[in-house]
Amino acid sequence: MKKLYLTTAQLKSEMQRCLYCAEKPCMKACPANCSPADFITTAKADTQEAYTRAAGLILKANPLGQMCGLTCPDQFCMKACSRQHLDVPIKIPAVQAAILEKARSFGPLEAPEKVASNGRNIAVVGAGPAGMGAAAVLARKGYSVTVFEGSGKVGGAAKLIPDARLPYEVIEKDWEYIKTFGDITWQMNHRVANPVDLLKDGYDGVIVAVGEPHSAKMGIPGESLAVSFMDYLTDPEKYKTTGYVAVLGGGAVAVDCAVTAKDNGAENVEMFVRRRIPDMKLTAEERSWLLDKMVDITSMTRVEKIEEIDGTYTLYTCKTRFNGTKLEDIPDTTIKRPGFAHVIMAVGSIADPKTEAEKVIYAGDCSHGGSTIVEAVASGKNAANELHAAITGEIEEAVCPVSRIVTYKAKSCTVVEGVEKHEPAS
Ligand SMILES: Cc1cc2nc3c(=O)[nH]c(=O)nc-3n(C[C@H](O)[C@H](O)[C@H](O)COP(=O)(O)OP(=O)(O)OC[C@H]3O[C@@H](n4cnc5c(N)ncnc54)[C@H](O)[C@@H]3O)c2cc1C
Ligand code: SF4
Known part of the structure; x- marks a missing residue:
């Protein structure tokens, strides 16, 4: 895996x-x-002043600037960068991360000017990227913001990203800065059972940014023998082994599990993927990590069953094929794959059902499905503006999550058969 920050010369x-x-x-x-x-x-x-001013510009637009700098995929700014027409795009996220690291190395960044209280209270449920982004915008508008977080730490799913890519101290740096934005208090280890009830507790509005807290299931016999990616990445030490590890799934989260298992001493790590290797939705960088770590990929394969035999796990796998665009099992191809010390399941995550209510706005992955930190923070910012509009009637700018254009919306943006529809603010 590459080093965390660009050197000064590279920057x-x-x-x-x-x-x-x-x-x-x-x-x-x-x-x-x-x-x-x-x-x-x-x-x-x-100069020191130049880096500090640049850091201020980044964090004004994206309060999770350093987290995003280290983790943003190449599908946003880099994909649009004009420099690609000459040679290759600027490594913008890496530049962003390096500028913030440099600016913060000179000392704490200056807090933004204090905003007068507007006398209203907002509850933000969930301290992941969307909740952090929403809290930042609301505090700058003079709201008293209380963040309720079910776990003991901020960062949400970003906490599961291996330290080699996103050290927890970087999440803390961004959060410490957000806390200077205004009146923000936080209650950790406080799970909110029903966010709508917070309105009865005197909050003028609620942002629900609870992510997708459940691991998706495969619906196969013996799947309870597998460890979910959430449990695995929360405490990889607990599952440390020098034996063989199987990872079920072929997305970016499965890659993090596979690379972590290899870094933790597994002799061999094998990913089981139902589709072809080119179908795996991975960035070039993620593919190169799999090569660097010599992770095996067994593609066009479905795991049908998991069994525990003499303290190790056996997978029953069958081959798959495309019938048109539909993927189906090839009959009579079942084989036994014994001897795995651990089986890690990384096939997606699921949100809780929403409870709709006035002045209760959903943001981030729980609103639009699994995404990225930068999309979650953008969604949190938009939700904060939407709530502000619902409370005060003042319409603020919002960036459409689909087209990235500024829509001045208070409602949502959807794409139906490729056509984008912005529901205008009433
Ligand atoms: C292993 C892994 C690797 C990833 N790698 C990348 C990457 O490289 N780049 C990238 O951009 N994105 C990456 N992502 C995706 C990114 O982390 C998520 O898209 C983002 O964290 C979603 O933010 P969110 O705020 O919507 O939800 P979450 O981050 O899921 O945050 C939700 C928060 O709400 C809390 N919560 C849930 N229910 C309640 C409740 N009832 N009461 C109180 N609190 C509650 C949770 O504890 C959690 O802290 C990765 C995700 C994973 C799992
Ligand atoms: S990073 Fe520089 S070269 Fe790339 S699109 Fe932006 S302004 Fe143009």
Whole structure:
């Protein structure tokens, strides 16, 4: 896996390549509306003041700027970067992370100017990226914000990202800065059973940002013998082994499980994937980690059953094939794969059902399904603006989560058969 931050020389040479495009395609592609064109122009002066000002620009648009810098996939700003027409896109997320790390190394960043209280209270349920983003926007509008978090730490699903990619201290750095934005209090280890009830407790509005807290099931015999990716990534030490590990699933989360198992000493790690290897929705970087770590991928294979035999796990697998676009099992191809010390299941996650109510707004993965940190923070910002509009009638800018254009919406944006529909603010 690559090192965490660009060196100073790499940072400067990446910034030198920026074309400072007047139309800022990189900003338009950013779900959080952050402007690489501007923060690179600013940081390029290469002084302490320049880095600090650039950090301020990043965090104003995206309060989770350093987390996103380390984890954003190449599908947003980098995909839009004009430099790709000359050679390769600027490594914008890496530049962003390096600028923030540098600026913070000079000392704590200056807190934004205090905003007068507007006398209203908002509850934010969930301290993942969406809840953190919503709390940041609401505090800057003068609300008293109380964040309720079911676990003992902020960060949500981002806490499961291995330290080699996102050390927990980076989540803390972004959260410490958000806490300077205004009146934010937090109650950890406080699970909210029904967010709508918070309105009866005197809150003027509620943001629900609870993510997808349940691991998806495969519905196969013996699946309770497998460990879920959530349990595995929360405490990989507990499952440390020098034996063989099977990972069921072929997405980015399965890759994190496979790489972590290999780093933790497993002799062999094998991913079982129902589709073809090119169908796996992975970035080039994620594919290269699998190669670096020599993780095996057994594709076009479905696991039918898991059994425990003499203290190890046996998988029963069958081959799959495409019938048109439909994937089906090939009859009579079942084989036994014995000897796994652990079987890790990483086939997705599921949200709880929503309870709709006025001034209760859903944000992040629980609202639009599994996504990325930057999309969750953008959704949290939009939800905060939407709630502010519902409470005060003032319509704020919001960035459409689909097209990334500014919609001035108070409602949602949907795409039906490829056509985007913005429900206008009433
Ligand atoms: C292993 C893994 C790797 C990932 N890698 C990347 C990556 O490289 N790049 C990237 O951009 N994204 C990545 N993601 C996705 C990213 O982490 C999520 O999209 C993002 O965290 C979603 O944010 P959220 O705030 O909507 O939900 P979550 O992050 O799930 O946060 C929800 C929070 O709500 C809390 N909660 C739930 N129910 C309640 C309740 N009833 N009361 C109180 N609190 C509650 C939870 O404890 C949690 O803290 C990864 C995810 C995983 C699991
Ligand atoms: S699109 Fe790329 S080259 Fe153009 S301003 Fe943004 S980062 Fe620089």
